[in-house]
Amino acid sequence: MKRKKKNWLLAACGLIVGAVNGLFGAGGGMLVVPVFSIVEKLEQKKSHATAVITMLPICLFSSIGYLASGVVEFKPLIFVMMGSIVGGLVGAFALCKIKNDFLVIIFYILMIFAGVFSILKQYNVI
């Protein structure tokens, strides 16, 4: 693929990534990783690492609407943040070492469960 065409494709993917991330407050990263590995042919670890820097400004901009509307409660935010900074360190070092297929599949299955439970709970089935 030509460079110019690739750039347009990246920008188009960016529009989708931004929409998803702004609306759902998550998920942009999961979409960006395959974009980099397919369009730019980056190897797996590089796609993941580059996805993190790509998502930083996107998440910053995504949080503006939420902050402006005043839904944010800062007390739980601080505690989750404390845990996740440590977790983030562990995860970033882990990425440089492991690639466990089993864990990846477990993670996706958990996602499906989480989605199904959310819907069931919303409609008071459980």
Place this chain on the structure above:
Amino acid sequence: MQVVWLIIAGFCGGIIAGMGMGGGTLLIPVLTLFFGFSQKLSQAINLIVFLPVSIVSIFIYAKKRLIDFTVWWKVTLPASLVAVVLSFFAAQVSSSFLRVAFAVFLILIAVVQIVIFCYKKLKNGNSGRNNSK
């Protein structure tokens, strides 16, 4: 006690986020299902929590030369513009709508990922383990 669980939830989400696998996809349902937070609050928490986490991760990756600095902004620029607009929209719509939409999105993306994963396995299965490259 809830404080301890919040920190643990953040820790788990942080690990996955740091690995560039989408920590929020796990953290948001945990916050809504186990802590009873509204969908909007959970989404907002996830977004803001990711900021320091990603800065820490970026330093580690940059040191290991894993970041491709030539392409990221090509996605980031258009994405950021759309993201601001959609975040204002998300803050306006009802939390229950968002919750169901998010759940459908989760299921969809997980199924797609599993299909891609299996496809790759089948394709590379005969030539032994294939770790990137």
